[in-house]
Amino acid sequence: MNYQNTLQFARELDSKDPLKHFREMFYIPLMFGKECIYFTGNSLGLQAKRTQDYVVDELEDWASLGVEGHLHARNPWLPYHEIFPKQLSKIVGCLPHEVVVMNSLTVNLHLLLVSFYRPTKQRYKIICEAKAFPSDQYAFETQAKYHGFDPADAVIEVSPREGEYAIRTEDILSTIKQHGDSVAVVLFSGVNYYTGQLFDIKTITEAAHSVGAYAGFDLAHAAGNVELHMHDWDADFACWCSYKYLNSGPGAVGGIYIHEKHVTNKDLPRFAGWWGSTKETRFKMEKGFEAIPTAEGWQLSNAPVLAMAAHKASLDVFEEAGIDQLHKKRRSLSGYLHYVLNDINSRQAEKLMEIITPSNENERGCQVSMLMLKRGTEIFNELTRQGVLADWREPNVIRIAPVPLYNSFEDVYRFGEIINNIIK
Numbered sequence: 001m002n003y004q005n006t007l008q009f010a011r012e013l014d015s016k017d018p019l020k021h022f023r024e025m026f027y028i029p030l031m032f033g034k035e036c037i038y039f040t041g042n043s044l045g046l047q048a049k050r051t052q053d054y055v056v057d058e059l060e061d062w063a064s065l066g067v068e069g070h071l072h073a074r075n076p077w078l079p080y081h082e083i084f085p086k087q088l089s090k091i092v093g094c095l096p097h098e099v100v101v102m103n104s105l106t107v108n109l110h111l112l113l114v115s116f117y118r119p120t121k122q123r124y125k126i127i128c129e130a131k132a133f134p135s136d137q138y139a140f141e142t143q144a145k146y147h148g149f150d151p152a153d154a155v156i157e158v159s160p161r162e163g164e165y166a167i168r169t170e171d172i173l174s175t176i177k178q179h180g181d182s183v184a185v186v187l188f189s190g191v192n193y194y195t196g197q198l199f200d201i202k203t204i205t206e207a208a209h210s211v212g213a214y215a216g217f218d219l220a221h222a223a224g225n226v227e228l229h230m231h232d233w234d235a236d237f238a239c240w241c242s243y244k245y246l247n248s249g250p251g252a253v254g255g256i257y258i259h260e261k262h263v264t265n266k267d268l269p270r271f272a273g274w275w276g277s278t279k280e281t282r283f284k285m286e287k288g289f290e291a292i293p294t295a296e297g298w299q300l301s302n303a304p305v306l307a308m309a310a311h312k313a314s315l316d317v318f319e320e321a322g323i324d325q326l327h328k329k330r331r332s333l334s335g336y337l338h339y340v341l342n343d344i345n346s347r348q349a350e351k352l353m354e355i356i357t358p359s360n361e362n363e364r365g366c367q368v369s370m371l372m373l374k375r376g377t378e379i380f381n382e383l384t385r386q387g388v389l390a391d392w393r394e395p396n397v398i399r400i401a402p403v404p405l406y407n408s409f410e411d412v413y414r415f416g417e418i419i420n421n422i423i424k
């Protein structure tokens with residue numbers, strides 16, 4: 001598309017946007033008495049206005065039915081989690097029985113590693129990206145220690161090359177090959193939280209499998225953001241949170257994907273709880289765990305319905321918008337943001353920022369990370385004073401994420417205009 005850095009052009013794109021009315025379905029926080037430019041959907045997605053009603057429905061049913069709500073609430077609580085697989089499978093790109101909503105992200109990462117990180121003396125390494133989100137780093141480190149390995153030897157990080165920010169796929173592949181049959185698990189983000197780089201999940205999975213390792217992914221910054229085809233790409237397992245692009249509220253309930261070929265394997269080791277045991281015998285309260293032969297077999301506990309009601313509200317909005325439409329708008333919105341930022345840079349005698357997110361639209365999602373080469377904190381603080389909610393990451397990166405459900409092209413134009421005014 002031939003973009004222009006003008007208000008008129010941005011408004012024209014908004015007027016043609018088939019998803020424009022979705023913005024009205026969300027609460028946009030106010031700053032200094034007016035709607036802010038909310039560019040932190042990669043951190044905490046906004047609240048859909050219907051969320052309150054969904055949660056209040058469950059509170060009402062609890063008030064009027066008490067324990068009977070498990071069977072007789074409008075959405076009975078006992079099978080409440082069964083609402084999600086159909087919608088989520090479209091977002092994650094998998095079969096409904098490969099997905100389940102439960103717990104939160106780091107808990108799920110550990111539970112999946114219990115099943116898929118089964119190190120032996122010979123095969124014990126975890127290959128991951130350098131500077132993965134700290135919680136993931138701690139999970140890898142403590143999993144290695146738990147199994148009696150030295151993390152310095154067992155956790156292999158792939159870094160960007162000197163002077164680069166994104167990690168080259170070829171370097172990931174050569175690292176996997178180099179460590180060969182000592183690799184137990186290859187575990188990458190879908191989208192890296194800092195740079196916004198989208199990894200090539202299909203190619204990484206193939207490489208992991210070629211050395212006999214499992215391939216798992218942390219989709220925290222990918223679910224609800226980028227196109228995913230986890231089943232077709234043959235990924236073994238994945239987990240994500242729902243408070244970022246999935247707009248399900250602070251600390252929202254997370255989700256996992258496990259490939260079909262593993263969910264039916266009842267012998268795969270796991271830490272079990274009663275909610276993962278066959279539904280037919282669950283309430284007989286007898287000895288002997290019998291795994292449900294779907295991703296549900298990894299559940300431990302009964303459904304946290306109030307949190308799940310917020311998740312349901314959000315996924316219903318996704319369903320109405322349509323995942324393909326969202327991806328289409330996301331591409332043009334982030335393309336416009338890149339254009340506006342490059343335009344600002346090109347007008348400076350000395351570059352103001354380095355965009356460390358890949359410029360290739362197939363290697364990124366909504367997020368753009370700007371490495372500020374000068375006046376970083378001043379610009380960030382001034383952006384905040386002028387009603388932009390962005391995110392600052394040490395030492396000098398501003399992360400912003402225009403989200404197709406509630407951000408507009410005008411938001412992007414205004415953001416650029418504010419930066420322009422600051423540097424003038």
Ligand SMILES: Cc1ncc(COP(=O)(O)O)c(C=O)c1O
Nearest residue numbers: 104105106107133135193220241
């Ligand atoms: C990539 C990634 N992994 C893990 C986490 C930790 O998530 P939680 O606190 O829900 O376990 C986050 C949180 O933002 C994240 O972005």
